[in-house]
Amino acid sequence: MTPQSNEYMLSPIGSIRSALAELADAPRQGVEGAPDAWLELDPRYSDGLQGLANGDEIIVVTWFHRADRGKLLVHPRADHEQPLKGVFATRAPHRPNPLGLHRVTVREMRGHRLLIGPIEAIDGTPVLDIKIAIATDDQA
Template sequence: MTEQFVCNPIGRVSSPYKEKGDAPAQGREKNLVSRIIIDPGFAGGLEGLTVGQQIFVLCWFDRSARDGIKVHPRGKMENPLTGVFNTRSPARPNPVSLTLVTIQEITDNILTVCGLDALDNTPVIDIKPYSGKIDEPMQA
């Protein structure tokens, strides 16, 4: 059974990464600055965010492949094929990315962040605060 959902972007990324090959496998590998331009209708949702705060940015990787269920981790053919759900590959059935970034500046409806790995003009679908109490691994 195929069920469909509607997911509307809350904004777009303005990024130094213009082409697929430009972006690092993980944003923190280059730690460059990007901007998230929030649509004015969602700008009120930024209230309470602060400079220096870490947030998760969820994007829709609209230029990623969606046809595979197994990938070579980090796109390296020498790595054995593994299930996509055991990787951070952008090639997945639903190309939702989750990236932890640090807010550098907030101006009106624009967040300047460090560590985002999204291509320029990538749709942003949500933002959530990082919380060490919740997001750090549970003790065994």
């Protein structure tokens, strides 16, 4: 048996192209006024889009590349009136492994590009994965 490493390597499969250029421009959640944006998939992964269609809901997993990975305590929603909480009890982007989970709708498909939204990720945000969203009883 070989020892397992405690470190893992992730490679982006694409990136977000958005009108949101700065962190301050982005709403906290996509449903809070975020625009649609283009997800530009590396052409090597284009075959992975087979079966997706306009109108599909997907989960886009991103890496918040500008996040502070050393933060463990935050004021929820950056509201200093609220008491500090641990990042694992919030949806704060600043955390040890700054993964973003975005439930979005596919608006348009053009080759290896998807117009998706609404999404609060800023321009240049790396995309790690795409998964089809599953309906739940709450959304049925």
